[in-house]
Amino acid sequence: MPYNRSATAVLDPAARVRQLHLVAAARVAAARASTPQQVADIVRVTVDDEVDTHTFAAIVTDCSAGLPRR
Numbered sequence: 731m732p733y734n735r736s737a738t739a740v741l742d743p744a745a746r747v748r749q750l751h752l753v754a755a756a757r758v759a760a761a762r763a764s765t766p767q768q769v770a771d772i773v774r775v776t777v778d779d780e781v782d783t784h785t786f787a788a789i790v791t792d793c794s795a796g797l798p799r800r
Contacts, residue, residue: 750777751789758793769794 754776763769770790777786 747781747785750780751792754789755793763793764797766790766794766797769797 754773757772757776758769761768761772763772773786773790773793777789781789
């Protein structure tokens with residue numbers, strides 16, 4: 731069955747980025763990622779070339795905020 735995006739995501743690219751950000755954050759939390767590399771890997775799979783490099787880095791930084799500092 732093909733993936734069907736909502737009409738909102740198609741009309742508003744910012745809404746799609748917010749949705750991807752929330753999904754990535756939920757996956758990071760569920761996986762209990764403990765390193766920035768694990769977070770980056772999860773985000774990379776989640777966004778799957780739908781965002782630019784700067785947006786990807788911002789999502790990784792935000793999702794890494796709860797990790798312990800070394």
